[in-house]
Amino acid sequence: MPISKLNRLAVLALLSLLNACGTNSYGATLPYDAWRLGFFAPNYMEVWIETANVIDINDRIFRRAMSGVAAVGSPPNLRGNPKGWPKKPGDGKGKHVFGADLPQLIYVRWQSLAEPQTYEAFIEIPDAMRQKMLEGGNTYCKASKFWLMDHRNNVAIGLAPGGIAKTWIMGTCLDAIEVSRVQGTVAPKGPYEGYSNGLYRDLDPEAKAYIDKFGIPFDSW
Template sequence: TRFGINDLPVYSDLPEEFYICWSSFADQTFYRTKLVVPLWARQEMVTPHHYYSEAYNKNKIGYNNTVIIGFAPGGSVTGWLIGVAHPDAPSIEFGKGITERIPQGSDVCPNPYPNGKITDITPKAKAWLKKHGMPKAWQEKYNNVTMGQYLKLKNPPNF
């Protein structure tokens, strides 16, 4: 790939794993997640797709070359591929993350918050959660979240 004013070469490879430290404002918890990009998803990223471009009034070739990572309270992490293959093309889900809860004040991940405390959510968001509750998909019992040092996963993340 060429990039920049001087047309400098940029060398990169497809991602195989993401290691992410993050915090949930809704449940006031720190998490650490491993998200694996399977081989079929990496192959999809380099597969050309033909589509018709309304803007250029001709056929073009595009790739699903963008990784989107979604985070939800309760430790739920999902990865999708999107790209310029077609403007109306749906995203492709490639996997769920393996997540571990991290105690507040832990040295495992950098903590950008003042005094180590996660910023509170807005009053409007609090009112919505109080009225509707935490969606089932966001609740820990429906996610792959470890709750303590004694619980073991079949395929634990190697952080």
């Protein structure tokens, strides 16, 4: 029986004391070797992911399934547009979550370097979306110009200033399906769980120049 949401939150709060199980046989139930967890941010709105932890449908915990930088564009000469989300989002920068079954809950804590501020969010993957992750299809891929069997085994999460986390599932060639838009909360301990004395990583010069000139379009995400 799946654990309650309250218990899941309690488990996630104690993840720093637990070890993720990196090898198991649950992934063998999937029609692919692993699903992928990726992150991206709007142009210039750089993000540093402190941790992304996963609970799969068997209530197994995968700590730090992803961490580090999210994919972000910084077009030269301030020509990029960070407003809103792309109609066809990419799968972001990420990792395959080997050994996991389908995800039921993802916890992410990240630094929005554009502000700067540290946020955390709990992202539930509904059963209907998990079923979509299992459905395959013989799809024509425009990029390769081949027909292939594809699945929506990519979970892509866009992280934006203000603590917004928007999630899609997509395949290599199958179109993205929106899962949810979650409003995160400010992480009470600040960056690096309080171990950096409130200090953040520096913005890329191009990102800093854009934000200094145009600001942050908070209401667009």
